[in-house]
Amino acid sequence: MPGSAAIELASPANRTQITRALLRLRELILSGEFAPGERLSELPLVERLGVSRTPLRLAFTALEHEGLLRGLPGGGYVVRGFTEADLRDAIELRGVLEGTAARFAAQRGSGRDQLRTLRTINDAIEELVHQADYESFENYVELNERFHAQLLALAHSPMLDRALDGIVSLPFAGPSAAFVFTEAELPESRDVLIVAHYHHRAMIEAIARREGARAEAIAREHALLALRNLEIVLSHREVLEQLPGARLIALRPSATEPLT
Amino acid sequence: MPGSAAIELASPANRTQITRALLRLRELILSGEFAPGERLSELPLVERLGVSRTPLRLAFTALEHEGLLRGLPGGGYVVRGFTEADLRDAIELRGVLEGTAARFAAQRGSGRDQLRTLRTINDAIEELVHQADYESFENYVELNERFHAQLLALAHSPMLDRALDGIVSLPFAGPSAAFVFTEAELPESRDVLIVAHYHHRAMIEAIARREGARAEAIAREHALLALRNLEIVLSHREVLEQLPGARLIALRPSATEPLT
DNA sequence: GCGCCCAAGGCTGCATGCAACTCAGTACTA
DNA sequence: TAGTACTGAGTTGCATGCAGCCTTGGGCGC
Numbered sequence A, B: 001m002p003g004s005a006a007i008e009l010a011s012p013a014n015r016t017q018i019t020r021a022l023l024r025l026r027e028l029i030l031s032g033e034f035a036p037g038e039r040l041s042e043l044p045l046v047e048r049l050g051v052s053r054t055p056l057r058l059a060f061t062a063l064e065h066e067g068l069l070r071g072l073p074g075g076g077y078v079v080r081g082f083t084e085a086d087l088r089d090a091i092e093l094r095g096v097l098e099g100t101a102a103r104f105a106a107q108r109g110s111g112r113d114q115l116r117t118l119r120t121i122n123d124a125i126e127e128l129v130h131q132a133d134y135e136s137f138e139n140y141v142e143l144n145e146r147f148h149a150q151l152l153a154l155a156h157s158p159m160l161d162r163a164l165d166g167i168v169s170l171p172f173a174g175p176s177a178a179f180v181f182t183e184a185e186l187p188e189s190r191d192v193l194i195v196a197h198y199h200h201r202a203m204i205e206a207i208a209r210r211e212g213a214r215a216e217a218i219a220r221e222h223a224l225l226a227l228r229n230l231e232i233v234l235s236h237r238e239v240l241e242q243l244p245g246a247r248l249i250a251l252r253p254s255a256t257e258p259l260t
Numbered sequence C: 001g002c003g004c005c006c007a008a009g010g011c012t013g014c015a016t017g018c019a020a021c022t023c024a025g026t027a028c029t030a
Numbered sequence D: 001t002a003g004t005a006c007t008g009a010g011t012t013g014c015a016t017g018c019a020g021c022c023t024t025g026g027g028c029g030c
Helices: A017-030 A042-049 A053-066 A084-108 A112-129 A134-155 A158-168 A177-183 A189-208 A212-234 B017-030 B042-049 B053-066 B084-108 B112-129 B134-155 B158-168 B177-183 B189-208 B212-234
Strands: A069-071 A077-079 B069-071 B077-079
Touching: A017 A042, A017 A053, A042 A053, A053 A069, A053 A077, A053 B053, A084 A134, A084 A158, A084 A189, A084 A212, A084 B084, A084 B158, A112 A134, A112 A189, A134 A158, A134 A177, A134 A189, A158 B084, A158 B158, A177 A212, A189 A212, B017 B042, B017 B053, B042 B053, B053 B069, B053 B077, B084 B134, B084 B158, B084 B189, B084 B212, B112 B134, B112 B189, B134 B158, B134 B177, B134 B189, B177 B212, B189 B212
Parallel strands: none
Antiparallel strands: A069 A077, B069 B077
């Protein structure tokens, strides 16, 4: 579940009623339990989630800032829907921001051992790229997330962390979200992983050589790879269903099943 | 007060107790009433703001997401401080995102009349650039904000809006924040306005010609202008005081007044 | 004298009652 | 028939009481 661990913000302590409500509610929304635009009333959810209205409201506001809910002028919240254009923009924005992270990393080039960590992660990825079993894939996703997290760490910019959080918290915009289709063993899957791994290597090289502009360009192109994945997913409806929050996406009429 | 109107999010209706608490509390924080790292307790603020604990807490969470407060693991909130590096990064990130907005505008080039609106705003700015009185300056700031808002509108990207909101909501990162020093009539002020206006014109031209890369580069450089302003402000402590949220900034020792 | 433990105060997390607001449906009037 | 005003249900906004947590200070034991 990408993005679920993104905005923890741990404002009040964890394992509170707020956290309970937040996790459960986010799960319900991403599972498509509510239709986009549907209003979420407090009282029905109170008994459904087993928390009282106060923490539930705080969970609402958290989800609003996270982008999954939208506040109504007269009070109350509705589930937010996304268009295909939103998905594309979110992914491209992630590319822009990760590109900035890569550039910062190259320009500032502080942590020598931090860069080594990045290399270590990527070496581990290399061993998985050519494997086809499901477990390897799960490991790949895990390592891929760590790679991107480490890249961000190399940038040494809390402000950049914040900005990227706002994008990655969306269910489909994380660095691994679009890989879901690989699970379905679509034929295009293998090559994408190889290219992605090449991007990682090139990025590391550019950062090590302090080639900021190149590092930025590669990171952007790397995200566009996810965009390509998304196009594939959008054209395979049976795979799309596995994408978290798929029910929140308003498909273009052309991609929609005919009205029966 | 840049950024104060940024995240309205109008979640619950306006003119509520939450809004009252939010506006007043933000004002108090930006005015430097609380030191960075200082803990904000609910009860003292309840009597000070005249609202009860419930809306106050919601205001806390809003300010946390806005970036002015930080939640403690054990509960409670502290005022967040910023380093000079944070300021620089925030401004540079605004440049990156506004650059993306300009590129989107160039690539998508939808609204012909929207672009005309941008031109109209900039024509109005042109008449003010060479005036020196205070009223003109206020109008300039107003028009400058509108220019940047309109540029964002041209991008037609709600996701981009969101990302930029997260940056601009910071008190010193808005497109006009660094212009405060002009009020103090520092000698460098005039030329900056002229260059900024040139950037605006070049941006419009690039967008009209669908030159995405150029539009992006100009917008980035345009933000770096604010960065230069910031450097000037940071070296004039008497002007710095006028920057909203100045008391939240941890100055480098070199720029700090000697320990007396 | 130093360190640990205990207790008390203060603070936040949570639940719930009350009030005000919004919206929908209906009936009445022009 | 169309428009308006009213009423009612449902919902959210707000305040406050209570309970549990963390912190801090003092006292006691080693």
